[in-house]
Ligand SMILES: [Zn+2]
Ligand SMILES: [Zn+2]
């Protein structure tokens with residue numbers, strides 16, 4: 001059944017043709033302007049709608065899980081009419097006024113999206129995070145499980161809860177994901193990978209757990225140490241071993257710092273031995289043998305965004321040589337050079353090169369084969385420089401030591417020469433700043449601000 005179209009509101013993209021699939025109770029109070037088709041909650045296979053909405057429904061969370069599990073809707077834009085336990089993890093926001101701005105961004109990205117994830121879950125996650133801008137992978141606290149935390153999207157995709165943190169760590173190592181917030185730290189047993197641990201303090205001599213706090217006294221006359229209780233007599237304190245009367249602390253006796261005693265072997269001690277007992281299998285572990293895992297909220301890094309957007313092959317600036325560093329490393333190095341330059345009257349330049357029409361090129365204007373060649377040619381230029389970093393999806397920064405502003409042209413010309421070899425015009429944006437400069441405390445902000453306000457260098 002189709003709900004009649006409402007009047008179009010002033011929107012910037014053509015949403016009239018949008019196919020909206022609707023589950024559960026319909027809600028037409030919000031202007032939609034698209035073609036709404038009611039869907040059955042038990043028919044969620046092979047859905048091909050642009051947008052899905054889940055209305056009031058008693059099993060909304062199960063439905064969300066089922067939709068994410070299906071390859072056809074694993075990455076879809078799904079709205080819910082009211083928040084539920086899982087909606088923050090599996091849906092993409094509330095169905096409310098302005099929903100079409102979210103939809104517009106999603107559909108635009110879907111057009112640009114070049115990655116073919118297939119069955120590869122790593123690429124699927126990168127695609128998900130990129131197709132839904134601003135979304136992050138949020139852990140869900142699940143105290144009833146032995147893992148304590150779960151990433152519902154990964155669970156829907158069939159990744160075992162016990163392996164999720166390790167899987168995410170591997171993606172972080174590859175440089176595609178980054179932790180955006182450290183949510184918690186959990187310790188797991190090395191035997192069963194369980195957080196159900198019982199921390200036991202025991203006697204360091206005989207490992208018996210029957211220990212207790214006890215105040216002891218130490219007789220200076222004979223060296224006897226025993227519980228304070230055994231020294232207490234009606235007349236005051238006296239040693240049960242040598243019968244000496246103890247009057248002054250520090251002169252006749254003192255209190256040893258060992259304030260715990262084993263009731264099994266009678267040893268007195270300061271610190272009990274602590275071990276962690278796995279409640280699943282009863283194995284005892286030293287604390288340093290436990291697996292410590294950070295539970296984080298994850299988002300895409302720049303490299304992850306590039307990969308999702310441009311696909312594996314068309315990654316123009318990223319098949320770099322060893323001279324590419326992170327933006328913060330680059331800024332550290334440039335800042336250090338800046339300090340030296342001030343002291344020794346040196347002169348360095350920083351050049352920013354940006355491909356202004358990369359969206360057009362990667363969006364289909366250029367054949368894949370030609371894109372690969374362009375990538376190789378760019379990388380060949382990058383390898384001839386000393387230090388560089390990628391600072392936007394389509395741009396690089398180069399540090400050119402001992403290079404005056406006018407000599408920057410040599411590198412600029414290499415990029416300009418590229419233009420002759422390709423069928424599609426390449427539009428580069430070149431900007432440079434010179435060191436030494438007064439950069440203030442935050443070098444990175446200074447650099448990005450200065451580049452933004454610098455005059456683009458001429459192409460000829
Ligand atoms: Zn165990
Ligand atoms: Zn004594």
Ligand SMILES: [Zn+2]
Nearest residue numbers: 203206262265
């Ligand atoms: Zn003991």
